[in-house]
Amino acid sequence: MPRPSQPILSTAIITTAALRAVDAAGDFTMPGIAEKLGVRPSSLYNHVSGRAEIIELMRGHVMAEVSVPGERDERWSETVTRLAREYRRSYAKHPRLIPLLTSQTVRTGVAFAMYNALAQAFSDGGFTPADVLAAITTLDSFVLGSALDLAAPEEVWAQVDEANDAMRAALATSVPNPARADTAFEFGLQTLVAGWLTQAQ
Amino acid sequence: MPRPSQPILSTAIITTAALRAVDAAGDFTMPGIAEKLGVRPSSLYNHVSGRAEIIELMRGHVMAEVSVPGERDERWSETVTRLAREYRRSYAKHPRLIPLLTSQTVRTGVAFAMYNALAQAFSDGGFTPADVLAAITTLDSFVLGSALDLAAPEEVWAQVDEANDAMRAALATSVPNPARADTAFEFGLQTLVAGWLTQAQ
DNA sequence: ACCTGAACACCGTTCAAGT
DNA sequence: ACCTGAACACCGTTCAAGT
Numbered sequence: 461m462p463r464p465s466q467p468i469l470s471t472a473i474i475t476t477a478a479l480r481a482v483d484a485a486g487d488f489t490m491p492g493i494a495e496k497l498g499v500r501p502s503s504l505y506n507h508v509s510g511r512a513e514i515i516e517l518m519r520g521h522v523m524a525e526v527s528v529p530g531e532r533d534e535r536w537s538e539t540v541t542r543l544a545r546e547y548r549r550s551y552a553k554h555p556r557l558i559p560l561l562t563s564q565t566v567r568t569g570v571a572f573a574m575y576n577a578l579a580q581a582f583s584d585g586g587f588t589p590a591d592v593l594a595a596i597t598t599l600d601s602f603v604l605g606s607a608l609d610l611a612a613p614e615e616v617w618a619q620v621d622e623a624n625d626a627m628r629a630a631l632a633t634s635v636p637n638p639a640r641a642d643t644a645f646e647f648g649l650q651t652l653v654a655g656w657l658t659q660a661q
Numbered sequence: 662m663p664r665p666s667q668p669i670l671s672t673a674i675i676t677t678a679a680l681r682a683v684d685a686a687g688d689f690t691m692p693g694i695a696e697k698l699g700v701r702p703s704s705l706y707n708h709v710s711g712r713a714e715i716i717e718l719m720r721g722h723v724m725a726e727v728s729v730p731g732e733r734d735e736r737w738s739e740t741v742t743r744l745a746r747e748y749r750r751s752y753a754k755h756p757r758l759i760p761l762l763t764s765q766t767v768r769t770g771v772a773f774a775m776y777n778a779l780a781q782a783f784s785d786g787g788f789t790p791a792d793v794l795a796a797i798t799t800l801d802s803f804v805l806g807s808a809l810d811l812a813a814p815e816e817v818w819a820q821v822d823e824a825n826d827a828m829r830a831a832l833a834t835s836v837p838n839p840a841r842a843d844t845a846f847e848f849g850l851q852t853l854v855a856g857w858l859t860q861a862q
Numbered sequence: 863a864c865c866t867g868a869a870c871a872c873c874g875t876t877c878a879a880g881t
Numbered sequence: 882a883c884c885t886g887a888a889c890a891c892c893g894t895t896c897a898a899g900t
Contacts, residue, residue, distance in 0.1 A: 468883085469884090499884075500885055501874080502886080502887095505874095505875070544771075553730075558763070559760075562763045563811055570745075572828075575828055576823075576824060576827070577884080579830075581830050586816070588836040589827075589830035590668055593834055594825060594845045594849065595834065595852070597810065598803070598848065598852055600810075601849065602802055602806055604809065605809075606802045609798065613861035622802070623773065624777040624781060626775075626776045626777070626780035626783070626793065629780075630784075631792070633789075633790045643791075644795045644802075648798065648799030652853065652856055653856070657857075657859075658856070658859060659852060669865080700865075702893080702894085703894080703896085704865050704866075706893095707865070708864090742892080834875095
């Protein structure tokens, strides 16, 4: 059947298949998702330009899940906190995707609604435009780094024999992922917000 | 010449060649570095188990450049600041390597001296063991995320037409990488330290 | 111990051929 | 417009053969 009357593929279908493969195996291949979709690898090129575009489609899919709240009656720092949690939560749904996204950082499209909301919040907090940009970048780095932590294996903090007393005590408190990663993210977010509140006076 | 009396290769030589390729092209291949070294791809396997080990060797090379200071007469927060800068500086030497390191986060070996020093500093600051672990994880996420930012292309903050007023003003302050990334890192580090000082009372 | 040469399975991508 | 089949260049890895 060279060409069905009804198209079998679409960018959405390809994106979903690729995301499923990444969730399951940590990576995807063109032949792999083609097989899952009952199609030949070359068929994919009728809908996407190549592997790179599929990665960008997955990035867009994740970003589209970030819901940016409208105006609310709350302090700017509470807005930042909520946006940060929401941002990270969308990454957390597909932890193994994050490493694939890091080879090319792109801040465009859907995500811009969130950047705008963050800019407004920091601006409300009294930050100068230059500091607004720096603060957003900080949050971005922190959220991305934290998301990478989610995909990390259990034994990230091994090598206890090399630890000093302070580090050994810290390691003794550790619990399995993703609970540890969650706790660490919340603590770090509190640190950042406390810092911004200080900087904003 | 099937086998020279003096070995041509070593893990160090292979690591350096791979690092050079990553710096230049953002990636490396087995045939690629073999050619640079005037050798056949299969020869590499006499010294490394494969591509994955070469990546770990590069990680080790970068981590080995992190110099951890001995005891000094300074506040714990100053120790943390200095370690964070040093940590990030070692990453910054090979920005394009960072994406290759993110598919598998490992905190072992050489880096442990730094983690120990950080644990001691936060412990001196009065943090509980659980919070020490969280604080180190926060710093780790932030430094890694910031390092990724270094490898980002210039037009990371494009799409100005979608920006609201606050975001537009922030973008107007932007300067080329890596100056922007440097500024953002320093601002973020100040935020974190201010936050930790607040949390530590 | 260490480099070579040949081989294998696999990948991403292209493109003319079909409907 | 969209799927197929064949083809290409390339990759990572293995392994017997050489010294």
